[in-house]
Amino acid sequence: MKDSVTSLLLAGVGGQGILLASDIICKVMMKAGLDVKKSEVHGMAQRGGCVTSHVRYGRKVYSPIAKEGDVNVLISFEKLETLRYLNFLTAGGRVIINEEEILPPSVNLGETAYPVDAVDIVRSQFKDVLVVNAPALARKAGNIRAVSTVMLGALSKYLLEASPDDWKSVIGKEFSEKLVPANLKAFDLGRETA
Amino acid sequence: MHKQLMSGNEAIARGAFEHGVTFAAGYPGTPSTEIMEAFSRYKGVYAEWSPNEKVALEVAIGAALAGLKAMAVMKHVGVNVAADPLFTVSYTGTNGALVIITADDPSLHSSQNEQDNRNYAKFAKIPMLEPSDSQEAKTFIKIAMDISEKFDSPVFLRTTTRVSHSKSVVGLEEPTNGEDRRVIKFDPAKYVMVPAHARVRRVAVEKRMEQLNEWAETFPENRMEIQNTAIGIITAGMSYNYAKDVFPGYSYLKLGMVHPLPEKMIRTFASKVKELYVVEELDPFIEEQVRAMGIPVTGKKVFPYTSEFDPGVVEEGIKAHKRGRKPPPAVPSRPPNLCPGCPHRGLFYALGETKAFVTGDIGCYTLSFMKPLQGLHTCICMGASIGMAHGMSKALGEKGKGKIVGVIGDSTFVHSGITPLLNMAYNKSDAVIIIADNRTTAMTGMQDHPATGTTLQGEKTKELDFAALAKVLGIESVRVIHPLNIKETTAVLKEELGKEGPSVIVSRGPCIFLQRERLKSIKPFTVDTDVCTGCQLCLGLGCPAISWKKEEAGLVPRTGKKRKGFASIDEALCVQCSLCFQVCRADAIKSAGGPS
Numbered sequence: 001m002k003d004s005v006t007s008l009l010l011a012g013v014g015g016q017g018i019l020l021a022s023d024i025i026c027k028v029m030m031k032a033g034l035d036v037k038k039s040e041v042h043g044m045a046q047r048g049g050c051v052t053s054h055v056r057y058g059r060k061v062y063s064p065i066a067k068e069g070d071v072n073v074l075i076s077f078e079k080l081e082t083l084r085y086l087n088f089l090t091a092g093g094r095v096i097i098n099e100e101e102i103l104p105p106s107v108n109l110g111e112t113a114y115p116v117d118a119v120d121i122v123r124s125q126f127k128d129v130l131v132v133n134a135p136a137l138a139r140k141a142g143n144i145r146a147v148s149t150v151m152l153g154a155l156s157k158y159l160l161e162a163s164p165d166d167w168k169s170v171i172g173k174e175f176s177e178k179l180v181p182a183n184l185k186a187f188d189l190g191r192e193t194a
Numbered sequence: 195m196h197k198q199l200m201s202g203n204e205a206i207a208r209g210a211f212e213h214g215v216t217f218a219a220g221y222p223g224t225p226s227t228e229i230m231e232a233f234s235r236y237k238g239v240y241a242e243w244s245p246n247e248k249v250a251l252e253v254a255i256g257a258a259l260a261g262l263k264a265m266a267v268m269k270h271v272g273v274n275v276a277a278d279p280l281f282t283v284s285y286t287g288t289n290g291a292l293v294i295i296t297a298d299d300p301s302l303h304s305s306q307n308e309q310d311n312r313n314y315a316k317f318a319k320i321p322m323l324e325p326s327d328s329q330e331a332k333t334f335i336k337i338a339m340d341i342s343e344k345f346d347s348p349v350f351l352r353t354t355t356r357v358s359h360s361k362s363v364v365g366l367e368e369p370t371n372g373e374d375r376r377v378i379k380f381d382p383a384k385y386v387m388v389p390a391h392a393r394v395r396r397v398a399v400e401k402r403m404e405q406l407n408e409w410a411e412t413f414p415e416n417r418m419e420i421q422n423t424a425i426g427i428i429t430a431g432m433s434y435n436y437a438k439d440v441f442p443g444y445s446y447l448k449l450g451m452v453h454p455l456p457e458k459m460i461r462t463f464a465s466k467v468k469e470l471y472v473v474e475e476l477d478p479f480i481e482e483q484v485r486a487m488g489i490p491v492t493g494k495k496v497f498p499y500t501s502e503f504d505p506g507v508v509e510e511g512i513k514a515h516k517r518g519r520k521p522p523p524a525v526p527s528r529p530p531n532l533c534p535g536c537p538h539r540g541l542f543y544a545l546g547e548t549k550a551f552v553t554g555d556i557g558c559y560t561l562s563f564m565k566p567l568q569g570l571h572t573c574i575c576m577g578a579s580i581g582m583a584h585g586m587s588k589a590l591g592e593k594g595k596g597k598i599v600g601v602i603g604d605s606t607f608v609h610s611g612i613t614p615l616l617n618m619a620y621n622k623s624d625a626v627i628i629i630a631d632n633r634t635t636a637m638t639g640m641q642d643h644p645a646t647g648t649t650l651q652g653e654k655t656k657e658l659d660f661a662a663l664a665k666v667l668g669i670e671s672v673r674v675i676h677p678l679n680i681k682e683t684t685a686v687l688k689e690e691l692g693k694e695g696p697s698v699i700v701s702r703g704p705c706i707f708l709q710r711e712r713l714k715s716i717k718p719f720t721v722d723t724d725v726c727t728g729c730q731l732c733l734g735l736g737c738p739a740i741s742w743k744k745e746e747a748g749l750v751p752r753t754g755k756k757r758k759g760f761a762s763i764d765e766a767l768c769v770q771c772s773l774c775f776q777v778c779r780a781d782a783i784k785s786a787g788g789p790s
Binding site: 014023049064069083086087105110113121 | 197199303304327355356359360361362363434435436438439440442504505506507509520521522523525526527528529530531533564565566730733736738740741742744759
């Protein structure tokens with residue numbers, strides 16, 4: 001077992017299922033026999049503001065948050081939010097982007113513009129960039145709210161500590177019975193894109 | 195042992211349950227709220243939302259006096275509210291066990307200030323424990339209860355947002371059922387704090403602190419980890435993890451108890467290391483005491499006073515170099531906002547039309563201060579809106595006639611609004627107070643309170659009637675409105691602002707999260723882009739569902755004048771509140787189901 005700690009950062013907007021997604025990652029890594037910690041901020045952030053969740057795992061984890069420049073994979077659930085947290089990534093870090101756009105208030109009011117070249121900016125700084133049309137895949141899986149599970153599917157391809165079956169057994173327990181089939185499908189579709 | 199992923203808050207609740215704590219009282223406040231929620235779901239416990247933290251602490255004191263293990267749970271600023279009983283229960287002692295949980299919020303993620311409540315421990319002469327992760331949170335609540343019983347003293351358990359809201363692996367144990375120690379005990383010399391008794395107890399407090407000082411020296415959760423002795427770090431709570439993350443090889447004095455400090459242990463540790471640092475967020479609480487022992491130490495000279503730390507902050511401080519990282523690309527900010535369909539939006543839109551100065555309060559509605567609503571103009575603390583509105587109105591006299599409004603939420607009004615409203619009637623005020631009653635404590639995540647008719651543990655109960663209460667307090671003009679009706683709201687505001695004497699308006703509309711049933715059959719509004727004149731009136735609502743689209747070629751809508759753009763409604767976000775429909779003068783906003 002390797003000694004170093006792997007750091008993930010999930011970023012997006014309130015209501016996108018980020019907190020549940022990071023819980024699932026932690027439980028998968030616990031299954032794989034690793035120590036895990038995660039951290040997020042609740043409260044004000046839930047009313048349509050930015051939401052981030054740090055997940056860290058390894059043999060022994062102290063800090064639940066990574067320092068800037070130490071994140072191995074940034075999983076961004078909203079396109080422009082990717083840019084806000086780019087400086088958390090380590091050189092050579094990986095980026096997974098849901099290309100969905102959720103307009104911030106100042107864009108809604110016409111005061112600022114939504115950056116049209118967000119993905120280009122990311123690609124200019126990082127080599128390993130995966131762009132996912134998560135809403136389309138979630139819809140294909142049969143539940144538009146399964147966007148976060150699509151993202152987990154894509155992420156799972158790069159986290160070699162756990163097998164697809166580890167992920168699926170956790171997903172099978174985290175959702176109500178009715179929602180499990182669509183989420184398992186969403187996981188597979190996400191994994192296929194990676 | 196079964197292992198589970200738990201937040202610090204869930205772990206505190208679990209630890210309390212495992213240790214036979216059967217009584218808790220609190221008031222919701224980020225980052226403390228989930229402690230009460232999780233605890234209330236365990237079998238055989240009593241848990242209540244009290245109207246505020248002062249009441250919660252007094253309730254818990256009563257339970258401890260009756261022999262139970264009890265906890266009072268609050269966020270850092272809640273301790274300010276509870277400070278009055280706090281300082282004197284330190285004198286009386288507790289009989290049973292009493293632990294006060296203070297959840298501090300470095301970085302002000304969800305608070306109006308960044309106070310460091312370790313100072314309360316010293317100020318009120320109460321011992322304080324500080325866990326650094328969820329496993330410790332579960333262990334330390336038990337130790338805190340034991341210290342309370344052993345020393346007949348209230349005990350603080352302090353968390354920060356990162357401890358409360360981080361999740362880590364916790365080993366679960368079976369609950370231990372202690373003997374029934376409930377009792378009615380008469381002991382006036384100990385519990386009636388008249389001066390003659392309090393002077394005696396005052397001496398007992400100092401003696402207790404001396405004993406605790408001694409005890410802290412052998413407390414196993416104050417521990418030395420001697421490794422590389424070039425640098426020694428004294429730290430506690432989450433800061434310990436940040437430091438260990440970047441400097442796993444240095445020596446540590448990890449303090450589980452931050453008050454009182456183990457002086458002998460600190461001297462021993464200092465003598466073993468070449469260079470000594472204190473790593474602590476916010477105030478130099480440990481550092482100043484170490485320095486007062488005459489020990490050279492580095493702390494706030496290299497670490498910031500403000501905001502929470504992270505591993506990078508600790509690394510920079512000790513390595514004394516800045517990381518030369520380039521700033522992230524500038525992107526539009528994404529502040530939290532009132533939800534689509536929020537009843538507060540209608541109220542603040544109408545209030546904006548009156549041009550009144552609005553003293554505000556603490557809750558979701560505080561978010562209305564932002565553009566475009568700019569609906570309130572002050573926010574200090576729970577309940578301040580009413581006292582401030584009265585003070586401004588009195589000071590301004592004729593100059594402020596019809597121009598001063600206080601807005602306070604339902605839960606906040608119950609917390610701290612009743613006495614200042616009584617004051618307005620008593621001292622003949624002339625301001626208008628609006629109780630923004632969305633039927634829940636929304637900001638902290640939908641907790642019940644004395645005006646919702648349900649208790650924390652889900653029992654039906656009495657439901658406070660705001661209008662009737664205002665009348666009894668002596669407010670003669672009391673109105674009840676529905677804030678999603680802009681015309682009515684505007685008319686009532688105008689009338690009440692024009693009246694002599696104080697008024698109360700109960701602005702009653704349930705939080706959107708309480709409307710799950712209605713939301714199942716939403717028929718969203720849409721914009722007829724051929725009719726929209728691009729006047730932007732609807733954008734003035736600041737609804738997240740409405741956005742502005744620039745006109746590519748300066749087209750002319752069916753109804754006339756050239757326009758620069760048009761409004762658009764995101765059907766996935768619209769909940770059919772109809773506010774935009776009400777403000778549109780061009781008849782451009784349509785609903786499949788008509789206005790609700």
